[in-house]
Amino acid sequence: RLRGDYLAIATLGFSEIIRVLITNAQSLTNGAQGLKSIPGNATLWWCYGVAAVLLLLMGLLVSSSYGRALKAVREDEIAAEAMGISLFKHKMLAFMLSAFIAGVGGGLLAAYNGTIGPDMFRVTQTYNVLMIVVMGGMGSITGSVLAAFLVTVGQEWLRVLDGPMDLGFFQTSGIAGLRMVVFSGLLLVVILFFRNGLMGTREFSWSAILGRLKRPVGPGGRVTKP
Numbered sequence: 001r002l003r004g005d006y007l008a009i010a011t012l013g014f015s016e017i018i019r020v021l022i023t024n025a026q027s028l029t030n031g032a033q034g035l036k037s038i039p040g041n042a043t044l045w046w047c048y049g050v051a052a053v054l055l056l057l058m059g060l061l062v063s064s065s066y067g068r069a070l071k072a073v074r075e076d077e078i079a080a081e082a083m084g085i086s087l088f089k090h091k092m093l094a095f096m097l098s099a100f101i102a103g104v105g106g107g108l109l110a111a112y113n114g115t116i117g118p119d120m121f122r123v124t125q126t127y128n129v130l131m132i133v134v135m136g137g138m139g140s141i142t143g144s145v146l147a148a149f150l151v152t153v154g155q156e157w158l159r160v161l162d163g164p165m166d167l168g169f170f171q172t173s174g175i176a177g178l179r180m181v182v183f184s185g186l187l188l189v190v191i192l193f194f195r196n197g198l199m200g201t202r203e204f205s206w207s208a209i210l211g212r213l214k215r216p217v218g219p220g221g222r223v224t225k226p
Contacts, residue, residue, distance in 0.1 A: 003077060016123055023118045034117020035110070042111035050108060054101055058141055061097075070094055071139070135190055136197050143199025158183055 002010050022029050029035065061067045072080040073090050081087055110116035128151065136147030158179035164172065190198070 012123065012126060015126060019118050019121060029118070032117065032119060034115055034119070036115045038110050038114050038116065040111055040114040042108050044112070047108050047112065050104060054104065055141060055145065062141065066090070066093065074138075131187060134197060135187060137199035137201065138197060139201035140197065140199035140203055142204035143197055143202070146198060146204070154183055154186070155179065 023032050025031070062071075069080070069085050069090050070093070072083065072085055073087060073094075077087055106116070106121075109120075132147045132151050133144055135151065136143030136145070161179040161182060162176055194200075
């Protein structure tokens with residue numbers, strides 16, 4: 001029954017409740033220490049392969065009738081309900097699909113690391129996922145992939161800011177969390193100049209890029225229609 005911001009807040013709160021319950025379930029999950037000695041059968045290539053398959057399935061879903069109904073619910077719930085789309089059914093479908101994908105990712109993470117615990121999934125992890133979606137574009141699958149790469153690489157590349165720095169005119173022994181401050185500033189710049197994210201509702205397409213490159217150029221460097 002919840003909508004908009006209230007649904008998002010309730011989802012975040014419920015996820016934190018589940019994490020706390022798992023942390024206190026000592027007999028089932030080993031509490032805060034987590035599960036250890038998990039067979040490490042997943043390699044990095046396995047993770048890439050599973051991610052590619054899931055992206056393909058998501059692309060097929062988006063282009064299906066269910067995908068169009070989910071888009072309608074996302075854009076305007078009142079209009080979608082007026083067209084006969086069941087909000088409860090499609091919201092449950094969205095939650096189930098996202099939970100399934102998150103579960104697959106968590107299983108691969110456990111198999112890759114050989115251990116997993118509730119502290120690995122604090123609310124900051126949820127914020128990272130939301131940041132990736134907003135940065136890539138709310139309606140773009142390839143935009144989310146691009147943003148995931150930029151966020152992951154950017155956070156690691158800026159890690160040097162947390163350590164000692166000697167720039168000649170400026171020296172510091174290290175400021176903990178400085179990289180996240182700088183990264184947050186860069187994210188704000190992206191949001192200010194790209195209100196709909198890097199890709200918006202568009203998808204990356206080699207044919208579209210090649211089509212733009214092949215457009216004939218007229219006098220004065222203007223692109224003319226073929």
